[in-house]
Amino acid sequence: MNDYEKTIVASSADPDRFWLEASSEIDWIKAPGIGWDESSKSWFPDGQLNSCYNAVDRHVANGRADQIAVIYESPVTGQRQTFTYRELQAEVARTAGMIAAQGVGKGDRVIIYMPMIPQTMFAMLACARIGAIHSVVFGGFAPPELAKRIDDAEPRLLLTASCGIEGKKDIPYQPLVVESLALAKHRVPAVLLFQRETLRADISNGWAQDWSNQLAKAGPADCVPLKSSDPLYILYTSGTTGTPKGVVRDNGGHAVALNWSMKNIYGLMPGECFWAASDVGWVVGHSYIVYGPLFAGATVVLYEGKPVGTPDAGEFWRTIERNQVAVFFTAPTAIRAIRKEDENGEYYPVSGLPSLRAIFLAGERADPDTVKWLEQQSGRPVIDHWWQTELGWPALATCMGLGDDRRKAGSAGFPVPGYQFHVLDDNGESVSDEKVGNISIKCPLPPGCYQSLWGNEQDYRKAFATYPGYYETGDAGFRDADGFMHVMGRTDDIINVAGHRLSTGQMEGALAEIDGVSECAVIGADDPLKGMIPVAFVVTSGQQGERELAEACIAHIRTEIGAVASVKTIHVVAALPKTRSGKILRSTLRAIANDQAVTAPNTIENPEAIEAILSKVRSAGG
Numbered sequence: 001m002n003d004y005e006k007t008i009v010a011s012s013a014d015p016d017r018f019w020l021e022a023s024s025e026i027d028w029i030k031a032p033g034i035g036w037d038e039s040s041k042s043w044f045p046d047g048q049l050n051s052c053y054n055a056v057d058r059h060v061a062n063g064r065a066d067q068i069a070v071i072y073e074s075p076v077t078g079q080r081q082t083f084t085y086r087e088l089q090a091e092v093a094r095t096a097g098m099i100a101a102q103g104v105g106k107g108d109r110v111i112i113y114m115p116m117i118p119q120t121m122f123a124m125l126a127c128a129r130i131g132a133i134h135s136v137v138f139g140g141f142a143p144p145e146l147a148k149r150i151d152d153a154e155p156r157l158l159l160t161a162s163c164g165i166e167g168k169k170d171i172p173y174q175p176l177v178v179e180s181l182a183l184a185k186h187r188v189p190a191v192l193l194f195q196r197e198t199l200r201a202d203i204s205n206g207w208a209q210d211w212s213n214q215l216a217k218a219g220p221a222d223c224v225p226l227k228s229s230d231p232l233y234i235l236y237t238s239g240t241t242g243t244p245k246g247v248v249r250d251n252g253g254h255a256v257a258l259n260w261s262m263k264n265i266y267g268l269m270p271g272e273c274f275w276a277a278s279d280v281g282w283v284v285g286h287s288y289i290v291y292g293p294l295f296a297g298a299t300v301v302l303y304e305g306k307p308v309g310t311p312d313a314g315e316f317w318r319t320i321e322r323n324q325v326a327v328f329f330t331a332p333t334a335i336r337a338i339r340k341e342d343e344n345g346e347y348y349p350v351s352g353l354p355s356l357r358a359i360f361l362a363g364e365r366a367d368p369d370t371v372k373w374l375e376q377q378s379g380r381p382v383i384d385h386w387w388q389t390e391l392g393w394p395a396l397a398t399c400m401g402l403g404d405d406r407r408k409a410g411s412a413g414f415p416v417p418g419y420q421f422h423v424l425d426d427n428g429e430s431v432s433d434e435k436v437g438n439i440s441i442k443c444p445l446p447p448g449c450y451q452s453l454w455g456n457e458q459d460y461r462k463a464f465a466t467y468p469g470y471y472e473t474g475d476a477g478f479r480d481a482d483g484f485m486h487v488m489g490r491t492d493d494i495i496n497v498a499g500h501r502l503s504t505g506q507m508e509g510a511l512a513e514i515d516g517v518s519e520c521a522v523i524g525a526d527d528p529l530k531g532m533i534p535v536a537f538v539v540t541s542g543q544q545g546e547r548e549l550a551e552a553c554i555a556h557i558r559t560e561i562g563a564v565a566s567v568k569t570i571h572v573v574a575a576l577p578k579t580r581s582g583k584i585l586r587s588t589l590r591a592i593a594n595d596q597a598v599t600a601p602n603t604i605e606n607p608e609a610i611e612a613i614l615s616k617v618r619s620a621g622g
C-alpha cells in the first residue's frame, strides 16, 4: 500500500484516533481527549485553543519569528510589502486591541468589507485572537447583499476601507457601506475605516472612525482561550434562495484539518511559500490565503490584482518567480484568461519556474484542455481538486503530500482521507461506477466542515435530510472504473461564474421586482472564459421596449446583487416553456443558450414557446 492508501485505511478504520493524532500538530491550551462527539455534533469538544495563536504566535515562539509570514503583492498599486511572523504578531495584536477598544469581545460578530490588503488579514486574525467571530463580505457584492449579511450576523463592528481596486478601476467603498448601513435594520454600533492613499473617504461627519488613529491609540491584546467548538467565522455563501447561508466554522476542527491539509494534500513544508490567487471574501481565501498556510508556518502571498491586465498575462508567473512559490492555487478561469492573451506562453519564463512543484485548481470544473495547456506551459502537475464553502477544505484531490500523483483530465481526483464519498440515486441507493448520481459524503463529516448555519438550523439540517446519514453536496457526478471522481455540475440552481458561486434563484428574485417583468428564468450558459455565465429569459408584461427592459434588468441585478453577478445577456421573450404542471423547462433554456440540440419533453405545455425562443435567440446570434 502507498501512503495515500494507508492513510485512507487509517482514517476510515478509526477516525477519532486518526484526527486526535493529527490534532497533536496544533498547540492547544487544553488538548482534546475526545475526537467526534455525536451528542454535541462537534469535533474535539473538550479541547481549548486559540486559532490566532496557532497561526501567528506559536511560530514566533518556535523559531520562525524572522521568517516572512506574509508577502503583500499589489500590482494595482505598485506596492510590495513583507511581514515577518514577529511583525505579523505585532500588527495583529494591536489590531486586536483596536477592535477590543470598540467593545468587541468573545462571541461578538465583526463584519469585514475590505479589499485585498494586509489590514484585512490582520483584522481577521485579530478577531480570532479575541474570540470575536469575523464575517468577511466579498467586495463585489452590492449594498443590499451587504445589508442582508449585517442583518443576519448583527455585528458590533464593521471594518472597511476607503476603496478597493479592481484592475484599473478604483471602487469607492463609502457610498456602498453608507447605503448598506441605511438599508440594514440592525444598527451597527461602530465602523472603522482604513484610508488608502489611492482614494480617501470623507469621514468628517463621523459615520466611520479613522482606523489609523484608533490603531495608534490601541495597545496589544492577547490571545484568549476558546472552546474547540466556538465559532471562528461566519462566511455567507449562495444558497438556493435569495437569502445567503451563513456557514459557521469552528476553531478546533478547522485548525486541525487545515494544518493537516497543507502537508498531506498540498505537500507543503513549513517555511515554504504558498500562494492561492483568490480573494479573502471566498472560502479559498479564508482557508488558503490566511489560515492554512499560517497554521503550517509557511509564507503566504496576498495578491491584489488580476490574472491579466495588471499589467499583463505574465504577472502570475513573475509573482511565483519573485517569491519562490512552491505550491500555487488558482481557478481555471484565471488560467483561461491568461491563455486567451498568451496562447504561446510568451510571458512564461524561458528558464521555467524552478521553485514551483505543483499547481492546484478549484472553484469550478477544470476543463481538460486548460489543464493540458497549463501542464505543457509549466511542466508541472496541474491538479484539479474539489470542495465547497460548507466543507472548508478539499474533499477530492490528488494528495501530493501522501505521494499520490495519479491524475486524469476531467476528474477532481480521489476522496481525501476523512471523507467517505458515495454516489447515490434519487432514492438514496448507491449507483454503480460510471453512473451519474448525487455526490454525497457519509456522516460525520471530518474536522473543519461546517457544523451549523448561523441562525438557520433548518437549512443546515436540510443538507443532511435528503439521504439520511449522508451530507448532500448538491453536485452530481460519478466514480469511474479506476476510482477517479468526476464532478459534472450542480443539481440545484447554483452556478459557478469565473469561480464565483452564485444563485440563479436569487437573480430571478431580483428580476421579478422589476416593473414590466411578469416572469423570468435565469440559467447558467457555458462560457469559454468564465466557465459559465448567467443568461436571463424575461417575459414582459409592460409596454417597455425590449432593449430598455433588458438594460433595466442588467442594471437592477448589478444594483441588487453586485457587479460579480455579471448578467450580460437578457432575452425578452413572449413565454417561457413549461411542463403541464407549470414547471419552467430550465434544461431546455440551457440547451438553447448553449446552442445545443433542443428536444421538447412530452410533458411540455407550450411547444410553440420553444420555437419562438429558438428563432429569437439564434437570430440574435446566441
Ligand code: COA
Binding pocket: 138, 139, 140, 141, 164, 166, 171, 277, 278, 279, 282, 284, 306, 307, 308, 330, 331, 333, 334, 337, 362, 363, 497, 498, 499, 500, 530, 562, 563, 564, 565, 566
Ligand atoms: N470588488 C468589486 N468588484 C468586483 C470584485 C471585487 N472584489 N471582483 C469582481 N468585481 C467586479 C468586476 O470588476 C467586474 O465588474 P464590471 O462588470 O464592472 O467589469 C464584475 O465584478 C465581474 O467580475 P469578474 O467575473 O471577475 O470578471 P472580470 O471581467 O472583471 O475578470 C477574470 C475576468 C477572468 C480576470 C476574473 O474573473 C478572474 O480573475 N477570475 C478568477 C476568479 C478567481 O480566482 N476565483 C477564485 C475563487 S476560488
Ligand code: AMP
Binding pocket: 237, 282, 283, 361, 362, 363, 364, 365, 366, 384, 385, 386, 387, 388, 389, 390, 412, 473, 474, 475, 487, 488, 489, 490, 496, 499, 500, 501
Ligand atoms: P464554493 O462554495 O464557492 O467553493 O463553491 C462550491 C461549488 O463549486 C461546488 O459545489 C462545485 O459545484 C463547484 N466546484 C468547486 N470546485 C470544483 C471542481 N474542482 N470541479 C467542479 N466543480 C467545482
